[in-house]
Amino acid sequence: MIEFKDVHKAFGPKQVLRGFSLQVEEGETMVIIGYSGTGKSVAIKHIVGLLEPDAGEVWVDGKRVDTLARKDLYALRGSIGYVFQFAALFDSMTIGENVAMGLRKQGTLSESEITARVAEALNLVDLPDVQNRMPAELSGGMRKRVGIARAIALRPKYILYDEPTTGLDPVTSATIDALMVRMREQLGVTGIVITHDMRSAYTVGTRIAMLYEGKVRAVGTVKEIQETTDPLIRQFIEGRATLEGSAPLIGTDAALKAATEVGAAIAAEVEAESEQATARPGGLR
Ligand SMILES: Nc1ncnc2c1ncn2[C@@H]1O[C@H](COP(=O)(O)OP(=O)(O)OP(=O)(O)O)[C@@H](O)[C@H]1O
Numbered sequence: 001m002i003e004f005k006d007v008h009k010a011f012g013p014k015q016v017l018r019g020f021s022l023q024v025e026e027g028e029t030m031v032i033i034g035y036s037g038t039g040k041s042v043a044i045k046h047i048v049g050l051l052e053p054d055a056g057e058v059w060v061d062g063k064r065v066d067t068l069a070r071k072d073l074y075a076l077r078g079s080i081g082y083v084f085q086f087a088a089l090f091d092s093m094t095i096g097e098n099v100a101m102g103l104r105k106q107g108t109l110s111e112s113e114i115t116a117r118v119a120e121a122l123n124l125v126d127l128p129d130v131q132n133r134m135p136a137e138l139s140g141g142m143r144k145r146v147g148i149a150r151a152i153a154l155r156p157k158y159i160l161y162d163e164p165t166t167g168l169d170p171v172t173s174a175t176i177d178a179l180m181v182r183m184r185e186q187l188g189v190t191g192i193v194i195t196h197d198m199r200s201a202y203t204v205g206t207r208i209a210m211l212y213e214g215k216v217r218a219v220g221t222v223k224e225i226q227e228t229t230d231p232l233i234r235q236f237i238e239g240r241a242t243l244e245g246s247a248p249l250i251g252t253d254a255a256l257k258a259a260t261e262v263g264a265a266i267a268a269e270v271e272a273e274s275e276q277a278t279a280r281p282g283g284l285r
Contacts, residue, residue, distance in 0.1 A: 001060075002023070002024040002060050004021055004022045004046070007058060016039040017039050017067055018214030020056070020214060020216060021216060025190075029192075030193070030209060031177050031201040031204065031208045033211070034212055035212070041073070041194060045057045047192070052066050053066055061076070063076060064173075070118060079157045080158045081151025083144075083148055089143055091135050093136070095135065095146055096131035098135065099149050118131065122149050122266075125146070125149045126179075129140070129204050129205060139167050145179065148180075149177075149182075155187075160196065163195060163196065180204040205222055208225045217232065218230060
């Protein structure tokens, strides 16, 4: 189990986490949603000890991460796969070498065992034939799948996915979603997924938590989140417009009306412009 207990984290004067508490049970996939810059990545970096809380506790597998000795922290990291936002493959290494890297670092397997483990991981992400290719030869979606293969090659108990489908087309995103579901169903991996993609959240999440102003605003099953009456969560999951950057407007009728008016004004201007252009000799270019 992974547990955050009343975690606080600030960077200088910027308070990012302000009493963040969340429990992730064995075998589930917890999706964390929330506005950009609210601290989702900051939260999951605490799980692998990349960040330390200013106050509060972070527990993984019965161990308190934020007070672990370095040696024990490294051992714990061996049980956690981290799929980074931008795949983060080494360009100068082949795909096979990239996937094998963590296994070599662990130093517990023979070369033939590593070869077998790399092949198995690439098979699991449906990329059996790319071992000798270089990262630059692969599409963004394929690189993300390699990132997942690299994480699962270590047979982790937990996988943290930071925006795994960002920047991918809908079909490739669906493939990545299916892979995340496969990791849970076939390998029993406990996962945490940070995403802005609500379709992905509904597909892969056993539960969804929304982070807002440094705390968990709500956590529940997909159905519970979809049926929430909390206006702030509804606005987020429905992707309704705000006019103030990422600052959410509650009582969105006014926001929606204003956005519609702006949209209508732009449409009218474009229409007037094209009418003038058609009236001009030569018409529209
Ligand atoms: N190492 C750091 N030093 C200083 N500030 C940081 C550091 N890491 C994160 N922050 C700040 O903490 C805030 C939260 O960042 P974080 O990356 O967790 O947001 P996020 O919710 O994951 O956003 P996004 O959805 O855009 O990825 C941001 O304002 C960011 O600039």
